[in-house]
Amino acid sequence: MIPFKKWFGSKPQGEELIPRLDSDNIPNHVAVIMDGNGRWAQKRGLPRVAGHHSGMKNVKKITMAANAIGVNVLTMYAFSTENWKRPKEEVEYLMKLPLEFFPKEIEELIANNVQIRMTGWKEGLPEYTLKAIEDAIEQTKHNDGLILNFALNYGSRKEMLSGVKQMAQDITDGVISADAIDESLFSSYLLTNPLPDPDLLIRTSGELRISNFMLWQLAYSELWFTDLCWPEFSEQHFYEAIGEYQRRARRYGGL
Structure with a gap:
């Protein structure tokens, strides 16, 4: 059984699934393509930005779920180099999310020994976005637990x-x-x-592609797709993905 770490807030949903996981076979690095925020909102008659806001809140839930079972690196694909093509209003909203997320969650992240990092190009990001991220990186730089890595303004071909x-x-x-x-x-x-390199890639929203994300690094990663949109992807679903990962045999081209 994998014991829960000390929690600053409430324990995640899906706690009952944790004993079923093999503590000796937890993926070291899990990467997530957080897809479907806009579609989730539109299905509910809400503006697309409402989906992005709900998706932002889900980041902490999954971070804590990953931290509870001993994942060492969690990379969240937050904004790609191609996402600049989206409507200006939507891009501006996405760029302001770190200003809301980090001040609200930083104390709990620090309490759980989470270290913030960013993978992507700083050039082109608004100053306020970059400052919010760099402040979070600075505040958590001495933490040595889970690395929460945001792939922001990132594209693998570039x-x-x-x-x-x-x-x-x-x-x-x-x-x-x-x-x-x-x-x-x-x-x-x-x-x-x-x-x-990621051991496991999770993509939400039913899309079956990797969308220019870590093309080199994902060469031998296990891929797990779900029809659920990111805002409805719960801790229990995360543990189900880990359980599926543990049922697979990773041969790296061998027998």
């Missing part, structure tokens, strides 16, 4: 192209040699360095 360009420049400058290039070296040029 990430890989940027890494290749920097690697080529380092070869030209004599920093590295072409013969030294291997998977480990290439990984060190990616924005996710030094985080481990």
